Amino acid sequence: DSGVTQTPKHLITATGQRVTLRCSPRSGDLSVYWYQQSLDQGLQFLIQYYNGEERAKGNILERFSAQQFPDLHSELNLSSLELGDSALYFCASSATGGGRQPQHFGDGTRLSIL
Amino acid sequence: SQKIEQNSEALNIQEGKTATLTCNYTNYSPAYLQWYRQDPGRGPVFLLLIRENEKEKRKERLKVTFDTTLKQSLFHITASQPADSATYLCALDMYRSSASKIIFGSGTRLSIRP
Numbered sequence: 001d002s003g004v005t006q007t008p009k010h011l012i013t014a015t016g017q018r019v020t021l022r023c024s025p026r027s028g029d030l031s032v033y034w035y036q037q038s039l040d041q042g043l044q045f046l047i048q049y050y051n052g053e054e055r056a057k058g059n060i061l062e063r064f065s066a067q068q069f070p071d072l073h074s075e076l077n078l079s080s081l082e083l084g085d086s087a088l089y090f091c092a093s094s095a096t097g098g099g100r101q102p103q104h105f106g107d108g109t110r111l112s113i114l
Numbered sequence: 115s116q117k118i119e120q121n122s123e124a125l126n127i128q129e130g131k132t133a134t135l136t137c138n139y140t141n142y143s144p145a146y147l148q149w150y151r152q153d154p155g156r157g158p159v160f161l162l163l164i165r166e167n168e169k170e171k172r173k174e175r176l177k178v179t180f181d182t183t184l185k186q187s188l189f190h191i192t193a194s195q196p197a198d199s200a201t202y203l204c205a206l207d208m209y210r211s212s213a214s215k216i217i218f219g220s221g222t223r224l225s226i227r228p
Contacts, residue, residue: 092158
């Protein structure tokens with residue numbers, strides 16, 4: 001058990017809809033990262049938050065947004081959903097940030113767009 | 115832009131042999147390189163981290179080497195077992211700061227046959 005909790009585990013919705021994915025980091029970790037993993041692409045970095053502030057951005061679409069709350073949990077909002085957004089979305093956390101620290105991953109939210 | 119290549123999409127070896135996985139990167143030389151294991155439907159699990167000034171790191175049956183001249187890391191599993199079957203990902207940090215932009219390789223799917 002990594003200590004990172006993601007909810008929901010599965011989400012099925014339709015094109016054009018909006019969903020929110022939630023992540024609770026490991027106790028004591030200040031950094032949260034979001035990743036997208038689809039079959040034809042590997043693990044793609046989306047965004048990092050550190051202690052409530054955005055710290056680094058990857059190839060995150062404008063339709064996607066995230067935030068980290070004062071209690072350090074994070075939410076990833078996906079809007080105007082398209083079929084291509086179907087993927088596994090992972091959250092990871094680390095104590096602070098930077099490549100010197102391992103990331104601890106949750107088991108992901110599987111998003112299916114019909 | 116920075117690229118990571120894991121040169122084998124799949125590797126199939128006999129139990130008891132040493133598995134060697136390769137991770138090559140271009141351009142930017144990371145300060146840290148990490149290896150993760152991912153089982154189907156699960157989040158990646160951190161295995162080892164190696165720093166640019168370290169040539170080699172070991173943990174039980176695992177060994178990682180880091181050659182900044184060749185821009186390559188090798189990941190070895192000695193005395194391999196069927197339970198080692200999984201996808202192995204290498205990852206490097208784009209920035210030498212707490213603002214991580216972690217790039218993952220596409221992974222090597224390792225199968226250990228009895």
